[in-house]
Amino acid sequence: MPANDSRLRIKRQGDLLHVEFVDRNILDEGNIQLIGAEISALVDAAPKPKVLIDFANVDHLSSAALGTLLTINTRVKAKGGQLRLANIDPQIYEVFVITRLNNLFQIHETADSALKSFK
Amino acid sequence: MPDPPQIPPDRDVVTLCCERAAIDAIQDRVLAVAERRGFSKESVFAIRLAMEEAISNAFRHGHKDLPSDSPITVDYEVANDTIRIAVQDQGPGFHPEAIKDPTLDENIEEPSGRGLMLMKAFMATVRYNKVGNRVELLYRKPATPK
Numbered sequence: 001m002p003a004n005d006s007r008l009r010i011k012r013q014g015d016l017l018h019v020e021f022v023d024r025n026i027l028d029e030g031n032i033q034l035i036g037a038e039i040s041a042l043v044d045a046a047p048k049p050k051v052l053i054d055f056a057n058v059d060h061l062s063s064a065a066l067g068t069l070l071t072i073n074t075r076v077k078a079k080g081g082q083l084r085l086a087n088i089d090p091q092i093y094e095v096f097v098i099t100r101l102n103n104l105f106q107i108h109e110t111a112d113s114a115l116k117s118f119k
Numbered sequence: 120m121p122d123p124p125q126i127p128p129d130r131d132v133v134t135l136c137c138e139r140a141a142i143d144a145i146q147d148r149v150l151a152v153a154e155r156r157g158f159s160k161e162s163v164f165a166i167r168l169a170m171e172e173a174i175s176n177a178f179r180h181g182h183k184d185l186p187s188d189s190p191i192t193v194d195y196e197v198a199n200d201t202i203r204i205a206v207q208d209q210g211p212g213f214h215p216e217a218i219k220d221p222t223l224d225e226n227i228e229e230p231s232g233r234g235l236m237l238m239k240a241f242m243a244t245v246r247y248n249k250v251g252n253r254v255e256l257l258y259r260k261p262a263t264p265k
Contacts, residue, residue, distance in 0.1 A: 027171050028139045029179070060164065062171050063237055067230035074228065091164045098240045099233050100222040 007031050008038055016050045016118060017042055018111065025060040036068035040075055049081035050118045054111050056087040066101060073105065082106075084114040126156075128198040134190045137178040145193050146170050149204065152197040158260055165241035166202060166258055172234035173206040173254050181208030181252055202258040212251030 011018040019039060026032060043049045053069070055061075069085070076083040086108040088096065096102040108114035129152045135141040149170065150163050158166070170193075177191045194205040221232040238245045244257040 029175065030139070060167055060171075062168070062175065063231075063233040064175060066233055070228055070230045091161065095168070095237060098237065100227060104227055 005034070006038060007035050010042070013115070015046070015048075016052060016115065017046070018052045018054060018115070020054045020056060021058050024057055026058055026065040027060055027062045029064050032062075032064050032068050035065075036071060039072050043072065043075045043079065043081065046079070046081065049076050049079055049083075051076060051081065052084045052086060052111060052114050052118075054087050054114075055085065055089065055092065056111070058092065059089065061092050061095065063099075066095070066099065069105070070101075082118055084108055084117060086111045086114040126199065128196045130194075130196040132192060132194045134192050136188050136190050137182070142171075142174055145174075145195075149195050149197060149202070153202060156197060156199050158202070162258065162260060166204075169238045169242050169245075169256050169258070170204060170206075172238050173204070173256060176234050176254075177206050177208035177210075177252075180213065181210030183210070185209060200260045203255065204258075205253060205255045207253040210252050212248075214251055215247050 007022045009020040009022060011020075021035075023031065026035070039051070039053075043051065051072070053072075073083050084106050087110060088107060093102070093107070096105070096107065106114075106117065108117060131148075133145050135145060146167055150167060153163060153166060174191065174193065181191070182189050189209050191209070192205075192207045194207070196203045215235055218232055218235055219226050219229070221227065221229060221236055226232065235245070238254070238256060241258075242256045243259045244255075246255045247253065
């Protein structure tokens with residue numbers, strides 16, 4: 001996949017991967033599949049992945065995107081890694097609360113707080 | 120302050136295929152009308168989310184065994200205080216009560232099954248026809264303190 005097709009901006013900070021989204025709306029199923037595949041490939045390539053997914057630019061997110069986050073979480077856990085989510089808009093956070101996924105994911109208000117929480 | 124004049128609802132029936140541009144266009148059209156009628160940013164978020172889930176369920180589940188260019192129908196009516204949206208697919212339908220509760224511990228890590236729950240959480244009512252291939256969403260504008 002050519003790099004310019006990516007819907008993600010990925011910053012490497014030591015052994016941490018800081019992932020941000022290009023799009024404000026994470027709704028399109030094709031894009032969600034691409035995002036899932038790209039993050040999964042990064043997770044698979046790391047011995048003990050430490051991944052921060054940063055929602056700073058995101059206004060809307062669908063249940064299909066939640067499904068992809070769950071798949072990534074399962075992959076990270078299987079490798080003994082750590083996944084953090086941060087900068088979630090209050091309305092999107094409500095979606096996590098309704099689905100109880102706020103209890104499953106480690107969610108931080110800011111990227112800084114999430115980055116400091118990695119062990 | 121006198122009540123605002125009663126403007127007739129905006130309504131339309133649109134047929135669309137599974138293309139992102141068409142899905143975005145119908146959502147943007149409904150939401151533009153809603154914003155003109157004073158629906159808040161929070162309402163717009165709720166309506167976009169519910170429309171997205173209803174439309175993506177129609178294509179992903181309703182049309183999974185149909186040709187990819189099979190269209191669905193979206194029927195909407197935006198009034199001053201309510202929005203009604205119906206999404207109908209051409210599939211065989213499903214039984215919404217058969218969907219597992221995704222918030223139970225045993226299902227919480229399942230990657231699917233949250234669309235219906237989100238529609239119910241954000242809409243006043245979510246109703247399926249008997250066959251289960253048409254969903255009707257009703258959103259009521261929250262009352263604002265006077």
